[in-house]
Amino acid sequence: MASATAINPDLAQERKNATINSEEFAIWWAGGSNELYKKREMAKLFYEDPQFVDHQHIANMSHKELYEYTTEKAVRFLLKLREYLKKQQPEAAPLTPIEEMYELRALMGGPLGSGLFPANFPLRLHYSMFLPTLLRQASDEQCKLWLEKAWNFDGIIGTYAQTELGHGTYLRGLETRADYDIEKQEFILNSPTLTSYKWWPGGLGLTVNMVVLMAQLYIKGRSYGFQPFLVRIRNEKTHEPEPGVDVGDIGPRIGLNGVNNGYLGLKNVRIPLNQMLSRNNQVLPNGTFVKGPEPLLLYGTMVYVRVMIVRDVSVNLLQAATIATRYSAVRRQGVEAGGQQETQIIDFLTQQQKLFPQIAKGIFFRLAADRVWDFYRVVSKELDQGNKRNLAELHALSCCLKAICSDEAAKGIEILRKACGGHGFMASANFGNLYAAATAACTYEGENTVLLLQTARFLVKNYLDGLKRLVLPKTVTYLRMSPQFKWSAKLETLVTVLEITSMERVRHTFFLMQRNKKNPKQTNHAGIQLTKAAVMHGRAFLARMALDSIRGQIKNGTIPPALREVMNQLLNIFIMDLFLSSADEILCFIPSIKGKQIHEVEARYEKCLLAFRRNAVAVVDGFDYHDRDLASTLGCYDGRVYERLMAEARKCELNLEPVNTKSSGHLNRLMKAKL
Amino acid sequence: MASATAINPDLAQERKNATINSEEFAIWWAGGSNELYKKREMAKLFYEDPQFVDHQHIANMSHKELYEYTTEKAVRFLLKLREYLKKQQPEAAPLTPIEEMYELRALMGGPLGSGLFPANFPLRLHYSMFLPTLLRQASDEQCKLWLEKAWNFDGIIGTYAQTELGHGTYLRGLETRADYDIEKQEFILNSPTLTSYKWWPGGLGLTVNMVVLMAQLYIKGRSYGFQPFLVRIRNEKTHEPEPGVDVGDIGPRIGLNGVNNGYLGLKNVRIPLNQMLSRNNQVLPNGTFVKGPEPLLLYGTMVYVRVMIVRDVSVNLLQAATIATRYSAVRRQGVEAGGQQETQIIDFLTQQQKLFPQIAKGIFFRLAADRVWDFYRVVSKELDQGNKRNLAELHALSCCLKAICSDEAAKGIEILRKACGGHGFMASANFGNLYAAATAACTYEGENTVLLLQTARFLVKNYLDGLKRLVLPKTVTYLRMSPQFKWSAKLETLVTVLEITSMERVRHTFFLMQRNKKNPKQTNHAGIQLTKAAVMHGRAFLARMALDSIRGQIKNGTIPPALREVMNQLLNIFIMDLFLSSADEILCFIPSIKGKQIHEVEARYEKCLLAFRRNAVAVVDGFDYHDRDLASTLGCYDGRVYERLMAEARKCELNLEPVNTKSSGHLNRLMKAKL
Numbered sequence A, B: 001m002a003s004a005t006a007i008n009p010d011l012a013q014e015r016k017n018a019t020i021n022s023e024e025f026a027i028w029w030a031g032g033s034n035e036l037y038k039k040r041e042m043a044k045l046f047y048e049d050p051q052f053v054d055h056q057h058i059a060n061m062s063h064k065e066l067y068e069y070t071t072e073k074a075v076r077f078l079l080k081l082r083e084y085l086k087k088q089q090p091e092a093a094p095l096t097p098i099e100e101m102y103e104l105r106a107l108m109g110g111p112l113g114s115g116l117f118p119a120n121f122p123l124r125l126h127y128s129m130f131l132p133t134l135l136r137q138a139s140d141e142q143c144k145l146w147l148e149k150a151w152n153f154d155g156i157i158g159t160y161a162q163t164e165l166g167h168g169t170y171l172r173g174l175e176t177r178a179d180y181d182i183e184k185q186e187f188i189l190n191s192p193t194l195t196s197y198k199w200w201p202g203g204l205g206l207t208v209n210m211v212v213l214m215a216q217l218y219i220k221g222r223s224y225g226f227q228p229f230l231v232r233i234r235n236e237k238t239h240e241p242e243p244g245v246d247v248g249d250i251g252p253r254i255g256l257n258g259v260n261n262g263y264l265g266l267k268n269v270r271i272p273l274n275q276m277l278s279r280n281n282q283v284l285p286n287g288t289f290v291k292g293p294e295p296l297l298l299y300g301t302m303v304y305v306r307v308m309i310v311r312d313v314s315v316n317l318l319q320a321a322t323i324a325t326r327y328s329a330v331r332r333q334g335v336e337a338g339g340q341q342e343t344q345i346i347d348f349l350t351q352q353q354k355l356f357p358q359i360a361k362g363i364f365f366r367l368a369a370d371r372v373w374d375f376y377r378v379v380s381k382e383l384d385q386g387n388k389r390n391l392a393e394l395h396a397l398s399c400c401l402k403a404i405c406s407d408e409a410a411k412g413i414e415i416l417r418k419a420c421g422g423h424g425f426m427a428s429a430n431f432g433n434l435y436a437a438a439t440a441a442c443t444y445e446g447e448n449t450v451l452l453l454q455t456a457r458f459l460v461k462n463y464l465d466g467l468k469r470l471v472l473p474k475t476v477t478y479l480r481m482s483p484q485f486k487w488s489a490k491l492e493t494l495v496t497v498l499e500i501t502s503m504e505r506v507r508h509t510f511f512l513m514q515r516n517k518k519n520p521k522q523t524n525h526a527g528i529q530l531t532k533a534a535v536m537h538g539r540a541f542l543a544r545m546a547l548d549s550i551r552g553q554i555k556n557g558t559i560p561p562a563l564r565e566v567m568n569q570l571l572n573i574f575i576m577d578l579f580l581s582s583a584d585e586i587l588c589f590i591p592s593i594k595g596k597q598i599h600e601v602e603a604r605y606e607k608c609l610l611a612f613r614r615n616a617v618a619v620v621d622g623f624d625y626h627d628r629d630l631a632s633t634l635g636c637y638d639g640r641v642y643e644r645l646m647a648e649a650r651k652c653e654l655n656l657e658p659v660n661t662k663s664s665g666h667l668n669r670l671m672k673a674k675l
Helices: A009-017 A022-030 A033-047 A063-088 A097-109 A111-116 A124-137 A140-151 A296-330 A349-384 A391-419 A421-425 A431-440 A448-467 A474-480 A491-517 A520-555 A561-581 A583-589 A595-622 A641-651 A661-671 B009-017 B022-030 B033-047 B063-088 B097-109 B111-116 B124-137 B140-151 B296-330 B349-384 B391-419 B421-425 B431-440 B448-467 B474-480 B491-517 B520-555 B561-581 B583-589 B595-622 B641-651 B661-671
Strands: A158-161 A177-181 A186-190 A210-219 A222-232 A245-249 A262-266 A269-272 B158-161 B177-181 B186-190 B210-219 B222-232 B245-249 B262-266 B269-272
Touching: A009 A296, A009 A595, A022 A033, A022 A561, A022 A595, A033 A063, A033 A111, A063 A097, A063 B661, A097 A111, A097 A124, A097 A296, A111 A296, A111 A431, A124 A140, A124 A158, A124 A210, A124 A222, A124 A296, A186 A210, A186 A222, A210 A262, A222 A269, A245 B641, A296 A349, A296 A391, A296 A431, A296 A595, A349 A391, A349 A520, A349 A561, A349 A595, A349 B520, A391 A421, A391 A431, A391 A448, A391 A474, A391 A520, A448 A474, A448 A491, A448 A520, A474 A491, A474 A520, A491 A520, A491 A561, A491 A583, A520 A561, A520 B349, A520 B595, A561 A583, A561 A595, A583 A595, A583 B583, A583 B595, A595 B520, A595 B583, A641 B245, A661 B063, B009 B296, B009 B595, B022 B033, B022 B561, B022 B595, B033 B063, B033 B111, B063 B097, B097 B111, B097 B124, B097 B296, B111 B296, B111 B431, B124 B140, B124 B158, B124 B210, B124 B222, B124 B296, B186 B210, B186 B222, B210 B262, B222 B269, B296 B349, B296 B391, B296 B431, B296 B595, B349 B391, B349 B520, B349 B561, B349 B595, B391 B421, B391 B431, B391 B448, B391 B474, B391 B520, B448 B474, B448 B491, B448 B520, B474 B491, B474 B520, B491 B520, B491 B561, B491 B583, B520 B561, B561 B583, B561 B595, B583 B595
Parallel strands: A158 A210, A177 A210, B158 B210, B177 B210
Antiparallel strands: A177 A186, A186 A269, A210 A222, A245 A262, B177 B186, B186 B269, B210 B222, B245 B262
8 A cells, every 4th residue: 555645646647747837827726826825824724723623524424413513613613713814904904894704705615614614504694694784784873783793793693584484586475574563662573374484594593593584574564575673583691592483403405414504483572673674774663664775785795695606616616626537537447459557537538528628617617706706896886876787787697607607517516426436426525515515506595597587588678779779788799799700610709609699599589578478378488498598698608708818818917828728728628618518509590500510619629628638637736725625535636545435434433343233133133034 | 274184275276177187197107007006005014004104304314323224124124025925925926036036126126115215225235136146146056055045034144246446347457356275175355455345335334244246266376257256244143244354334425325335355265165156157176167158147137237227217207206396386486467376386487397308207218118128028038048139239228228317317306306496405305315316326337428338339330230231120220211301390200300310420420430540549539429329329219219109008098098198298298308408419410400490399399398287296196106205395295395394394303402502502602702
């Protein structure tokens, strides 16, 4: 057996053969060496601290054990993180609360967060939803009362409770009510039905003691719509549920079982008037409802969350790609004609087709998130000034990107898992947690089909605007373009073809809807066509964005010369993959493109996979994931796959005694039964 | 809240609105009323027995708890099942061991098996692999010694150990060795490397005490290839590992954690000469190796296992479809223009597109499995007589069907899960177990890509035979057909188009390979094209089979008149879905088909979904799954989704005390830290 520090010789050879320097790639990918070193320092801070070493794989634990284990670790993590951040603060310019929240959100959604908490953790929503909601929806006075305490966990651990057992996406259907009692100047909170129970909020089960509760406000029996209320649900000291509060864990899920998702029912729970968050709307003591301005920033928050999801799932996908790529260099199978040693499975084109497009997707999804993030910051400033001219475009873009990227990431992770054969199915390979994270993102914060329909409506509206010769937002300007182009297999042409296809798909759908309008029963029936239009638009955007981004970064020197070739290969793989995945739509809508052209791209695509193969390991090394980030027996830097699989198995609780007494008793019963 | 026996009113209404009778459908689906009643009797036998009621959802359990719980339940199950079968035997003509094994295999892989054992169970391989291997590979003398004991668990619980840590698919790479010691007339068994450890066999971890071990036979240092050996690995009485045996559980997987997959290393373990299973090959006491005839039946076994997989995954898919369809009738979301009540989500075309094709696929995958099963029985008889003329065709067909159906079933289950929104992610919805079963089937018993390549090689060979004007096997006769057809959107035409596309895909790939041959480095590089050819062939076969089967069953009256319309709708949905999923290939290879025709089929497909909607619940009712088969809070017959979700949550161990003492201690630490 190799020594404890040896690198698997196949991986060592891969690194020798590479034409790029992984460190150079890592610096580019991190956005500069400062960023890279900062990230490594954080990783070191936690991973080298013995109190963050796991002694058992979480997949061995019961639901209850996992909760207790995760809570303890999360508390340790937050205490240490705060201490660290405090030390840093005085030197640099102090961050605003919102900036700090952004930082923490990125940290916890990023590789360190998933490395420490592969099943996520129950205090995350305190940062990602509870604090942001207070910040944006509490009045200045309320902020004074609550924000600092909440920020410091001073008697307060919170979450955001909106989704109910019977309603998620359709907010108007939510049933929780808050009736204003003018006499006592209190709100009376109730869950009038089983379906009105809050269901899903992270941390709600046994962890938090306060919530921002979204409830239908009623004053003198009249409804004033959905409003946010700050409610204590557990005693600050004893942690016992408050009177009238029925709260608990919703039970195990397919994944992300560290979140402690909870349910909450309220029965005549009373809170004072000043606990309705009143930055936007307000109730006066006498029961007058004062409607505030349109809460534009709230729309902005939804966009923000979706951009973060795109970024998070790109990490999930790239981690899975790193694991599978390294494993594919180590695993050997079969002998090619004339060969001596068995073939590394990464040499099979069928394997390359599973691995490399995922690497490319992960990269360009992250770049797309960066691009939309920049756009978000511009729009946020505009919204601060009450200007919402770019909000619809930003909203439409973030909807379809969230839907496409979460869907593709989840599918990609499954392809990568299966590319690792049986071993990919081992919990210790960690594809299970990565998949759970990505696939859950297909549903939360806007179910993907619903989001695609929102983007599609934006497209149809703008197509109509285009017919009216109006100026279109930048990302949909192509809806007015001429469908003329000259075929070549160049990337520029492929991107143009994707845009024309998207335009034609929107046109097709628009006219179908026009026809359907005559039949009132069929208004609902354009759904499939609309979602297809949104997907094509998202693909066209991604292709254009990728092309512009890489060309721009090569031109301005952000991508150093030594990385140009490999980045161009990845760009080619990404765009050709989008093109080939859209072949059915392209062939339907662009009559001049035929099988011959598709096969031409297919052949170039395969060549590109073969060419990229040499640097595949060096590129995934360049994402610079710490072994602990990946948490995978198959994906470590040293490639000692089999040793790790065996070591992990030996640690399994079932193997701590040679005979399992309980089960061997049952088996003896069977063997003595004389069947 | 509704009374304990009430049916959700939406589901009641669905059943009233249906034009078909679910019981009539159930009789057809079960293959006659006798079969249906027999199945219901078995379900009653177990589900109404209080010793088979679960008091906790398995997702709450630790890996160790699950093993202990599953073993106990499995022993109870086998004792009861055997008792029941014994009672039945004297009356009917007794089954042969092989027939009885088939029956048991079908029972355990079917809905009752997955209902009782959603994470599978550790004794299953005793039946599905250990006994069949003894039956087929032990000599008559060895059968006398071992078979009856094994059949009755008389001191023997076994599994089949082939796959190793370092090798799965590529059998020649397996490293476990058996050296024959002429003097003592014994084999000396060894795992010479870490990678030679057996890894994966079900039940191997802590359950079985004997294995059929596949090992490379060496006599006087010379290799005689892979042979089967019968080896005791644990003491019959104490269950302690035998000397030289290193055995244990491989640790948790993404799913199927009831299987107790194990690892096994051997160090100088000696077994007597007569424990090499010698029906095929034999070692004489003096060390002479006597090679037997080609073990044709073994190839047959692989085919059998793959056919069973197609059948099993069709059950997984249909169960998921039943759950999601019922839930979609109960769940309401949003108000359509002019509506009063919220819309049932089953009314959205985008939802129908997620549900109905899966119902159709599940049905036709089962019918495909039936068809190949019939073919298998014919070929088995031929093989018994040493005739292998149909083996290659059967093999190729079973390979691509296993690959396509397991892949589509797994994908379909995920689509169905996501169609249930957040609640689909609850462990209690049971999509997790159904998905794990289907996706694991993509890897075991022949990894899907490898299987597709095997089918593709058969296709290419036959295409060449076709060029040579040779007679082709029935399922590939179309490779010689003329690419002429007259377009219409009729099913017959769509099937013909799929066949022509498959033929053209094979032709295209054949000529690509011819060109590649000139470049010896590129022999491996047709992989992507070859797998595409195999997939197209599988689709063409499925479409033709479905068309023939339904037309035939309507003609001969097997499908009663009242079911004809709905079966035709399902046939239409199935074939049009295959057609639209293949649109890129069709448009590439058949120049006369253009966007116009594709959109024509798209429009008909959408109409068909809308038409089928009325009977969707009645059809899934007609699969006649017992609520316990489905094991889903979302899928029960009464549709009381929210009550069940809440009841299941309240049973969760975490909720048995209002405050979790351990974690609240940690949280208090956080709140007192004065951050």
